[in-house]
Amino acid sequence: MQKYLVVLRDIHKDFGIPELLSVFSLVNRSLNRCKSLEESFANSICSASAHLETEKKNTKPNIFYFANFQSDHEAFLVGSRCVLVRAIIRLWSYAPSHELCLKQLQSLGKDTFKELLKSESESFRCKLFSYGRKYSQSETVDRINFYSSILQQFPGKINLKDFRHEIWIVEDSFPTTGHTNNPNRTDLPRQVFVGLLVAQGCADKVQTYTLKKRNFIGTTSMDAELSFLMANFALADKSKLILDPFVGTASILISCAAFGAKTIGSDLSFTVLKGKSDDENILSNFRQYRLPEPLGIVRCDILHNPWRHDTLVCSNRNFDSCGWLDAIVADLPYGVRESSREFVGEKLHSKFVLNHIPKTARVGLEHLVSSLFEFAASSLVKEGRLVFWLPCTDEFSEHDKSNICHPSFRLIAACRQIVTRRFHRILFVLERKEWNDDPMEDRTGTFYNQSPFYKDFAAKLFREEQRKEVDLWKKGPSRRIE
Ligand SMILES: C[S@@+](CC[C@H](N)C(=O)[O-])C[C@H]1O[C@@H](n2cnc3c(N)ncnc32)[C@H](O)[C@@H]1O
Structure with missing residues (x-):
């Protein structure tokens, strides 16, 4: 040593x-x-x-x-x-x-x-x-x-x-x-x-993959520095298969692929998946850096996803072969710049189903988080990682970290980024426990918290801003000019 x-x-x-x-x-x-x-x-x-x-x-x-x-x-x-x-x-x-x-x-x-x-x-x-x-x-x-x-x-x-x-x-x-x-x-x-x-x-990598020179970006594209950090927390390397269920413009997956991982992405938004043109879309980003393209990009809602759930596969108790993903990376929509949405069911005649694009409606972030946990618990391999951001205000305390707990996971890290004075966000890193460590019923949807810190986040943030503005108005014009 x-x-x-x-x-x-x-x-x-x-x-x-x-x-x-x-x-x-x-x-x-x-x-x-x-x-x-x-x-x-x-x-x-x-x-x-x-x-x-x-x-x-x-x-x-x-x-x-x-x-x-x-x-x-x-x-x-x-x-x-x-x-x-x-x-x-x-x-x-x-x-x-x-x-x-x-x-x-x-x-x-x-x-x-x-x-x-x-x-x-x-x-x-x-x-x-x-x-x-x-x-x-x-x-x-x-x-x-x-x-x-x-x-x-x-x-x-x-x-x-x-x-x-x-x-x-x-x-x-x-x-x-x-x-x-x-x-x-x-x-x-x-x-x-x-x-x-x-x-x-590897700060030089961050320069190479900077968003400033990226072919296709959106309003919530994750910057290269944080994407590479997430890829490191997800333990990305050439033996890994990593999925981003809120893929957007695929910035996080690009960093995972740059470390050699195989990737899959999914998102609910048809607009983002289609991109702006044939030369400006998710795949063109991978081509720009000569990275292998994702194994698949799927349009789906995390709340009603089509992925394999190993909770059922493993009911034969062959726990060693459970799970099919090595890591899940995600930047969920906080409702500030991007709203959290879900597909709304419509009854359709079978002949229309194939080309049908379902409608979406707003849904609370807490529902996406609980679905993400349910999906991660039933698809990650033992020691596989779940790496995702959640928004919070400056009032977030150590105690609030206990909001993020699930019987199938152990918390590895919770790191805070201060975006603005009031708007902070936390990167949570969790690791899948042994498959036979948790009772079978715990893997399905027990993650539900009555009032987690991220619930109604946008409303909390904007209500505070509005309150401050009203206070300023009440103080009169001279105070407003300041
Ligand atoms: C913050 S953005 C992700 C940005 C992405 N990390 C990037 O670098 O471009 C959140 C994404 O979640 C998608 N989304 C919203 N609700 C969803 C749902 N229920 N299921 C899957 N994706 C959803 C939005 O369409 C949006 O693209």
């Missing part, structure tokens, strides 16, 4: 560690290793700033974590799949100042640097990464030169463009008071880390 520094990107801070844990599970499972390794990896993660006095009162985002990996290769496999990992560094030293860090490095045996000491062909470069402070070119060079007594020990040549190894000097300089961009700042770094870069996250 080696100690590594995980540097997260400074966005979606609720999602970083859960994503790292999910990707570790994916790597661990694909290597057919023992499940207990996932638990010991999770236990090894701790904040690298937790010991700092200032951190105890500080609510500013932490992006530095320590974690134990078995090898550089393992750290590479995990780190290079994560959207929110900026870098994983094999730690050589860390201390509260550059001086102490250099002292520690000088006291280390040559074994520590053995890859870099092998031969002259092991070219390398050194990089300064500073969090919370910007340095000019000459200040950066000064800081790197401070470590020259160590860097000179390596026989390899420094090559800034074509290098084999990258040494990272990481400075955590988040100011204890005031702004990061204050030019007169004098405070010293809170801590310094030095080590060898072993992995960088």
Whole structure:
């Protein structure tokens, strides 16, 4: 076991560690290793700033974590799949100042640097990464030169463009008071880390798949960053079959397919499934990135879906072969930009049924959620994942997470994204339990909550906005202008 520094990107801070844990599970499972390794990896993660006095009162985002990996290769496999990992560094030293860090490095045996000491062909470069402070070119060079007594020990040549190894000097300089961009700042770094870069996250993938250049998008297309996060939570890889029952423009499935998964999509809206033209539709999105097209795109309502329900198939108690989907990913319609709808039954003569497009009517989001759970419980394989968003207001608390529980699932993560001050949403990640763990009757529709936090969400959100507006009007014209 080696100690590594995980540097997260400074966005979606609720999602970083859960994503790292999910990707570790994916790597661990694909290597057919023992499940207990996932638990010991999770236990090894701790904040690298937790010991700092200032951190105890500080609510500013932490992006530095320590974690134990078995090898550089393992750290590479995990780190290079994560959207929110900026870098994983094999730690050589860390201390509260550059001086102490250099002292520690000088006291280390040559074994520590053995890859870099092998031969002259092991070219390398050194990089300064500073969090919370910007340095000019000459200040950066000064800081790197401070470590020259160590860097000179390596026989390899420094090559800034074509290098084999990258040494990272990481400075955590988040100011204890005031702004990061204050030019007169004098405070010293809170801590310094030095080590060898072993992995960088997959932020470049997000650039490639950005919605800005996507062929076919809609008003609720999921952005590439969050879609890739969902694909990681769904443990997407080439052995997986993943379905999105609210597929829309298929942004989430595109990320799953980019990781090699086979995909299926369904949606109730005929307009979205048809697309704008032959060159601007769901399939053209897959063609744009040369990804394999979905195995199928089906028009159906989640409330009356045609998919196989293994609750019946497994009544012979052959639980090992239960389930046919590895993951379900979903962004449900919250009723703000997209309304939740269901097919309304019409009695038709059989000769009209084939080409008939049924009418739809509004339905509460809570009904879609309970159908989603019923469908997921009867179609996911053991340890298959259900990854979906639900909207909430800023009043959502830890306690409300208990709204999302079902006898067939265990909760893996619930991460909050703040969309606006009042409009938040939670990404829920659940895992299918063993099929024989839950009583048979629990798999069918027991998920029903009288007043879940997401019920009538749009009304709650807009009622509050209207109330505020009325309050402003009551305060008179001068207040309105403000
Ligand atoms: C938030 S959008 C999904 C957007 C999609 N993730 C994307 O990236 O484009 C929700 C979708 O759910 C669909 N929908 C609404 N009610 C449905 C139902 N009962 N069954 C299936 N799909 C439904 C809507 O037509 C809409 O396309």
